[in-house]
Amino acid sequence: MFYQESYNCMVYKSNPKIVEDFDFFIGTLNRNLLNKISVSLIVEKIGVQYELAKELLNYFESEEILEKQFVIVCPCEDCDQILGIISFDEMDEFIRETKECFNCERDNLEIKRENIYVVYKRIKLATTSQEEIADTLEERNVISKRNDDINFIRADLLSEDDIYKYYYNPNKSALQKLKKGYDNLKNHYTTTTQKGSVLEELVNEVFLNVKCFDTSMKYRTETNQIDVTVTPKIKVIEPAVLDFLIPYFVCECKNEKKVSGNTYYHKLFSVIESTDARVGILFSIESCAKTCKIIAREKYLSSKKYLINITKKDLQKIIDQELSIFQVLKAKIDAISLSSNTLLKELGLDYK
Numbered sequence: 001m002f003y004q005e006s007y008n009c010m011v012y013k014s015n016p017k018i019v020e021d022f023d024f025f026i027g028t029l030n031r032n033l034l035n036k037i038s039v040s041l042i043v044e045k046i047g048v049q050y051e052l053a054k055e056l057l058n059y060f061e062s063e064e065i066l067e068k069q070f071v072i073v074c075p076c077e078d079c080d081q082i083l084g085i086i087s088f089d090e091m092d093e094f095i096r097e098t099k100e101c102f103n104c105e106r107d108n109l110e111i112k113r114e115n116i117y118v119v120y121k122r123i124k125l126a127t128t129s130q131e132e133i134a135d136t137l138e139e140r141n142v143i144s145k146r147n148d149d150i151n152f153i154r155a156d157l158l159s160e161d162d163i164y165k166y167y168y169n170p171n172k173s174a175l176q177k178l179k180k181g182y183d184n185l186k187n188h189y190t191t192t193t194q195k196g197s198v199l200e201e202l203v204n205e206v207f208l209n210v211k212c213f214d215t216s217m218k219y220r221t222e223t224n225q226i227d228v229t230v231t232p233k234i235k236v237i238e239p240a241v242l243d244f245l246i247p248y249f250v251c252e253c254k255n256e257k258k259v260s261g262n263t264y265y266h267k268l269f270s271v272i273e274s275t276d277a278r279v280g281i282l283f284s285i286e287s288c289a290k291t292c293k294i295i296a297r298e299k300y301l302s303s304k305k306y307l308i309n310i311t312k313k314d315l316q317k318i319i320d321q322e323l324s325i326f327q328v329l330k331a332k333i334d335a336i337s338l339s340s341n342t343l344l345k346e347l348g349l350d351y352k
């Protein structure tokens with residue numbers, strides 16, 4: 001094969017032929033496609049299902065053979081001009097500054113998520129020797145005659161999951177730090193302040209791992225002290241759940257065995273009631289009483305503000321099972337406004 005890494009791909013065990021084809025395709029890419037490898041292109045060229053194509057691309061990305069890039073296409077209906085191929089870090093600036101298309105000559109362009117496609121760029125050449133490559137080519141008896149047309153389809157669009165991953169993707173050392181904080185929850189502490197601050201620090205640490213979040217601890221209002229306040233910095237392309245979280249949201253942390261929650265829910269609501277915050281989160285060890293759910297629903301109906309509960313079990317999902325914090329927040333918020341626990345159940349989160 002062209003890449004040694006291909007042998008270690010999970011798919012190789014169950015389906016070596018697919019990995020061989022994929023490896024061959026990436027190894028012999030025609031120059032025009034080097035930075036425009038999309039999921040739909042793999043589906044078409046290798047003849048695999050969408051999910052499998054995605055898995056192969058993700059694997060090559062994790063092995064640093066491919067790098068993810070984003071194609072910005074002109075938002076005008078009758079124009080499919082590619083305006084730029086950029087990295088995620090460049091996206092905000094690019095979208096703010098790109099207002100004209102030289103193809104359709106329109107200006108005041110408004111680029112949205114539906115104008116952004118995900119592609120991969122090959123960044124690593126084959127690991128095999130030139131002779132081996134020549135042998136493979138001869139054996140396969142193909143001299144590249146692929147057409148260069150790039151047709152993006154819906155499947156290639158920038159997805160909400162891509163955005164989540166961009167904003168929240170803690171590396172190994174960050175996860176280790178979170179695990180340590182999580183393990184500290186079960187230690188014995190002599191004072192309630194010490195015990196409480198362990199959970200506050202962990203919550204703060206989780207949110208610090210989100211690229212667009214700023215946090216502050218122990219914020220004092222005239223009447224209350226808020227354990228953790230989180231302020232998202234607005235970007236052009238942002239996760240949809242951020243609509244609820246701006247301009248800021250507040251967290252109350254209770255590192256106590258049993259939390260009925262009613263009192264805390266009322267206190268949390270009084271904190272957000274008179275402010276611009278729309279979400280108040282109660283972090284607790286056990287999930288709080290069923291009555292809290294009724295309070296949350298009532299408060300939502302009367303004020304469109306959300307009271308949610310994130311438990312130790314939910315934190316474990318985030319830290320051990322690497323569930324995105326955005327998925328957790330979205331599921332909890334949806335459960336109140338849509339009165340549906342389906343997503344919570346799917347993600348294995350506590351029903352609150």
Ligand SMILES: [Zn+2]
Pocket residue numbers: 074075076079080081101102103104105106
């Ligand atoms: Zn155009």
